[in-house]
């Protein structure tokens with residue numbers, strides 16, 4: 733029995749150590765419909781499906797096409813694509829990302845909730861989402877950070893990282909794997925994020941990756957390519 737427990741314990745450690753790390757950076761705007769849809773339909777379900785199999789090293793950068801305006805007295809203000817409510821959401825999210833434990837997946841489910849419920853019309857769900865994630869005590873810290881000047885450094889850091897993107901960001905979300913922007917990954921991630929993550933996972937791939945091709949366009953490409961080849965052969969025969 734004891735031997736079994738030791739063996740079981742070692743197996744767990746071995747599994748934990750063997751988890752492959754995949755880094756994913758998401759550049760987004762908290763109130764943008766496409767960013768919200770990406771979180772809800774792609775990022776969150778994939779994160780839950782793959783949590784056990786890979787160490788998804790998520791870096792979330794809420795900023796997008798926002799602008800920071802600097803004044804001579806060191807004061808700064810923001811302008812955001814979806815107006816002042818989005819600037820507030822940028823600050824809240826930057827603060828939550830700083831304050832919550834990055835190793836704890838509560839951070840991701842909290843951000844997922846903020847992205848899902850956040851809207852221009854309603855009060856930002858800082859507290860509502862904290863309550864549903866059992867982290868009510870952080871609400872006031874996150875709000876204090878977003879409403880005093882603590883947000884300034886955090887949001888300026890997000891601006892800096894967004895501006896480092898090459899090619900420059902023109903729409904959101906932008907999804908980058910392993911710190912290297914690839915247009916193909918970025919586009920496919922919007923409709924099949926899980927497929928792209930699975931592409932990066934070494935074999936043997938987890939069961940959940942079975943049948944989630946990272947290339948939903950492949951059959952179409954083959955069809956078009958095949959048709960063009962057929963037509964050009966046919967034309968040659970007619971000559």
Ligand SMILES: *[C@@H]1O[C@H](CO)[C@@H](O)[C@H](O)[C@H]1NC(C)=O
Nearest residue numbers: 803805806807808809810881
């Ligand atoms: C910073 O600028 C904003 C907008 O002009 C203003 O409301 C705020 O009071 C200023 N804060 C400081 C500390 O000057």
Ligand SMILES: *[C@@H]1O[C@H](CO)[C@@H](O)[C@H](O)[C@H]1NC(C)=O
Nearest residue numbers: 833835836837838865866867
């Ligand atoms: C993650 O955070 C929650 C809420 O603060 C806490 O209850 C939980 O124990 C934490 N989990 C880990 C693994 O630290």
